[in-house]
Amino acid sequence: MSKVMTIADVVGSLESGMTIGIGGWGSRRKPMALVRALCRSPLTDLTIVSYGGPDVGLLCAAGKVRRLVTAFVTLDSIPLEPHFRQARQNGTIELTEYDEGMFLFGLYAAAHRLPFLPTPAGLGSDVLRVNPHLRTVRSPYEDGTELVAVPPLRLDVALLHLNRADARGNAQYLGPDPYMDDLFAKAAGRTYVACERLVATGDLLKEGPIQSLLVNRSHVAGVVETPGGAHFTACEPDHGRDEPFQRLYARAAADPDEWERFRARFLDGDETAYQDAVRTWREERA
Amino acid sequence: MSATRAEVCAVACAELFRGDGEIVAAAVAGFVPMLGARLARATFEPDLLTTDGGPALSAEPVPLGGRAETVEGWLPFRDHLWLVLNGRRHVVMGPSQIDASGNTNISCVGPWERPARQLLGSRGGPGNTRLSTTSYWVPRHSTRVFTEAVDFVSGVGHDRGAHEIRAVVTNLAVLDFGGDGRMRLRSVHPGVGVDDVVAATGFALGVPDEVPETRAPTAEELRVIRDVLDPGGLREREVPA
Numbered sequence: 001m002s003k004v005m006t007i008a009d010v011v012g013s014l015e016s017g018m019t020i021g022i023g024g025w026g027s028r029r030k031p032m033a034l035v036r037a038l039c040r041s042p043l044t045d046l047t048i049v050s051y052g053g054p055d056v057g058l059l060c061a062a063g064k065v066r067r068l069v070t071a072f073v074t075l076d077s078i079p080l081e082p083h084f085r086q087a088r089q090n091g092t093i094e095l096t097e098y099d100e101g102m103f104l105f106g107l108y109a110a111a112h113r114l115p116f117l118p119t120p121a122g123l124g125s126d127v128l129r130v131n132p133h134l135r136t137v138r139s140p141y142e143d144g145t146e147l148v149a150v151p152p153l154r155l156d157v158a159l160l161h162l163n164r165a166d167a168r169g170n171a172q173y174l175g176p177d178p179y180m181d182d183l184f185a186k187a188a189g190r191t192y193v194a195c196e197r198l199v200a201t202g203d204l205l206k207e208g209p210i211q212s213l214l215v216n217r218s219h220v221a222g223v224v225e226t227p228g229g230a231h232f233t234a235c236e237p238d239h240g241r242d243e244p245f246q247r248l249y250a251r252a253a254a255d256p257d258e259w260e261r262f263r264a265r266f267l268d269g270d271e272t273a274y275q276d277a278v279r280t281w282r283e284e285r286a
Numbered sequence: 287m288s289a290t291r292a293e294v295c296a297v298a299c300a301e302l303f304r305g306d307g308e309i310v311a312a313a314v315a316g317f318v319p320m321l322g323a324r325l326a327r328a329t330f331e332p333d334l335l336t337t338d339g340g341p342a343l344s345a346e347p348v349p350l351g352g353r354a355e356t357v358e359g360w361l362p363f364r365d366h367l368w369l370v371l372n373g374r375r376h377v378v379m380g381p382s383q384i385d386a387s388g389n390t391n392i393s394c395v396g397p398w399e400r401p402a403r404q405l406l407g408s409r410g411g412p413g414n415t416r417l418s419t420t421s422y423w424v425p426r427h428s429t430r431v432f433t434e435a436v437d438f439v440s441g442v443g444h445d446r447g448a449h450e451i452r453a454v455v456t457n458l459a460v461l462d463f464g465g466d467g468r469m470r471l472r473s474v475h476p477g478v479g480v481d482d483v484v485a486a487t488g489f490a491l492g493v494p495d496e497v498p499e500t501r502a503p504t505a506e507e508l509r510v511i512r513d514v515l516d517p518g519g520l521r522e523r524e525v526p527a
Contacts, residue, residue: 025363052407070407071407071408071409071410072406072407072408072409073406073407074406074407079406080404080405080406084404085403085404088394088400088401088404089400089401089402089403089404091399091400097393097398097407097408098408099408099409099410099411099412099413100367100408100409100410100413101367101370101371101410101412101413102412102413104364104367119371119413120371120413120416120417121370121371121412121413121416121417122412122413122416123412123416123442123447124412124416124439124442124446124447124448125408125411125412125415125416125439125440125441125442125446126393126398126408126438126439126440127408127412127440129439130398176340176341176342176360176362177340177341177362177363178362178364179362179363179364180363180364
């Protein structure tokens with residue numbers, strides 16, 4: 001059964017107030033085509049769960065975020081994300097700030113339907129002070145150790161970008177790092193996979209080895225082919241990060257007038273218009 | 287051959303890993319500690335595991351900015367997070383603020399509820415410091431970084447249950463912690479006075495009667511730094527001359 005959808009189908013199936021997990025890591029393999037469409041949609045009041053990069057920045061800039069759950073937000077080659085900084089400094093978003101290992105355990109707990117997973121990470125730090133909902137547990141064994149009981153990061157929806165997928169929803173990464181994409185899929189009620197290229201099921205193993213099949217169709221509700229859909233984040237081996245464009249983004253994001261121009265030029269149209277505008281920008285620079 | 291300040295710092299960062307053996311050196315704070323970890327492996331600590339900056343564990347120490355020609359292992363982000371729990375990892379982080387007990391902040395300046403300056407977020411700081419060996423690299427030693435109190439504890443210090451904070455290497459000095467868990471001056475880099483370090487530190491620093499000079503790089507270390515691991519001189523960009 002084909003699960004192939006359009007970007008508009010995916011965003012049309014979402015509702016305001018949802019908790020949405022976004023795969024990738026920092027400015028790496030982010031489902032940016034879906035994020036751009038979310039920014040253009042009428043959806044609001046979202047809780048975003050992400051190892052944050054420009055996905056978080058764009059959604060903050062578009063006023064879509066009520067609460068962010070994260071351990072960091074970064075553009076990697078540019079350490080700080082301007083839109084995220086402004087949102088925090090202007091007090092326009094609520095934040096649940098975890099240690100990145102606690103965040104991993106939250107995804108694990110949700111993926112395995114556990115009420116919590118214990119970890120010492122976070123103890124003694126201000127992460128516990130600013131998350132008063134977090135409880136600790138004591139080991140029932142002789143050691144009696146106190147541990148943070150990380151609650152499940154349950155997601156209504158997960159959005160991922162992978163290198164290849166088939167129409168059934170099996171998805172494959174070909175780059176050097178799976179990030180936590182499989183855990184996001186398992187932690188979510190339903191998962192949408194954007195991919196660089198849709199291939200026939202029989203061709204998946206021509207693209208990469210069996211262990212590159214990161215997410216199977218039991219976790220996937222829909223698949224969208226979005227070539228360049230992770231732009232400007234890295235999507236190796238299909239393409240690296242577009243560093244000049246990321247610099248353009250970061251410069252624009254730091255200034256309201258420049259941001260208006262950037263948004264009008266690149267973000268107000270649909271994904272095809274975005275890809276066309278990026279191509280034109282590249283040609284002008286050459 | 288006289289060494290630059292950046293080269294003294296790189297050797298001081300290499301010294302952080304002395305005795306660590308067969309563990310992962312995760313020197314994420316900048317070029318100088320990354321160079322230090324690879325230098326340690328290339329000289330006195332050959333069993334260390336180092337990356338090329340990505341998820342590849344390189345078969346040999348890789349020059350800064352280079353890719354591993356031969357790969358001996360794979361360390362995606364999830365494995366870094368598991369290794370923090372496992373303990374076979376020594377991380378060098380870069381704090382925006384650090385206090386006398388070694389508590390550090392990379393999250394935000396000002397009140398967390400509405401920061402004056404939002405920074406990166408806690409990242410792996412809480413787990414790293416609680417669970418495995420941590421050191422710090424500060425390329426600009428100043429009272430803005432070395433503060434009486436940090437605005438947000440994203441890395442725990444000795445008074446909050448740190449596993450081991452081995453040392454803090456800065457552009458001026460090497461600092462470590464005494465039996466009371468408070469920071470003290472271990473050595474000053476050649477050309478730096480004890481008073482310079484005290485003036486650049488925003489809390490009462492433990493200063494022993496005799497403060498030695500940070501050891502100078504050997505000729506072989508300088509050769510490895512200059513000809514092999516950092517021929518492009520990235521280290522000099524990070525440390526003001």
